[in-house]
Amino acid sequence: MRTIEPIxxxxxxxxxxxxxxxxxxxxARVSQAISHTGDGHLYAVIGLLAWLIDDTLGLMFLLTGLLSFALELPLYWASKNLFKRxxxxxxxxxxxxxxxxxxxxxxxxxxxxxxxxxxxLLGHFYPDTQILALSWASLIATARILLGVHFFTDVLIGALLGMSCATSAIAIMGA
Structure with a gap:
């Protein structure tokens, strides 16, 4: 355990x-509003809107998103219960x-x-949104720290987990 002590x-x-x-x-007040956008409801809305607006690419976006979350959620819960930080x-x-x-x-x-x-996913399927989407995700990560519920390494590992699951789902779907 000495190796993680500096971290x-x-x-x-x-x-x-x-x-x-x-x-x-x-x-914290501003962070709470930012963090709330990451509670999950917005992801479903984005996926459904993409599908409604763009039949082909939007449907692939939605299906890849569902697969991404199907990969991410079990890994997230297993990690939480393994590390118990x-x-x-x-x-x-x-x-x-x-x-x-x-x-x-x-x-x-x-x-x-x-x-x-x-x-x-947004950056992959809709490249024009990439900078905005990554900025928004970074604000959510920062908000979690400023709200006092996560450490820096918690959000760093969370970001890596999310990106890995999205990248894996994109590869599996051949998108």
């Missing part, structure tokens, strides 16, 4: 930097949490995984 120290120091300043509460506020009363997380453990960030999964 844990970095995560804690980074969380302190992000959460212990006079602007924490205003940042406690959330920032559980490790120190010095670190506030501005929302109640939907589950117990922090690694990986599910919001971040889903956001980067969707950003990858």
């Amino acid at each position: 844990a120290k970095f995560d804690f120091a980074f969380s302190q930097f992000c959460l212990r300043h006079r602007f924490s509460l205003p940042f 406690r959330r920032p506020q559980e490790l120190s009363e010095l670190l506030p949490s501005f929302i109640t997380p939907s589950d117990r453990y922090s690694l990986p960030s599910g919001h971040t995984a889903a956001a980067f999964l969707m950003a990858n």
Whole structure:
């Protein structure tokens, strides 16, 4: 476990930097709104709209998205229960949490995984949206840190998980 000690120290120091300043509460209010866009409902709307607007490419986008999430969700839950990493506020009363997380453990960030999964799919199927989609996913990842429910490495691994699942689904679908 000594090999991950420097990572844990970095995560804690980074969380302190992000959460212990006079602007924490205003940042948390904005972060909560940003984070809410990654709760899941928007992904279904995007997929259905793509299908309604563009029969062929939109249907492939929707089906690839469903496969991506079918890959991502079991890996996400297995990882959470394998690592059982406690959330920032559980490790120190010095670190506030501005929302109640939907589950117990922090690694990986599910919001971040889903956001980067969707950003990858959007960028692949609709290249003009790539910069906007990746920016939006990065804002969700940042919001999760600023809300005090994830460490930096939680969102980093979440982003890698989401991108990997999207890339795998694109390859499987031959899209």
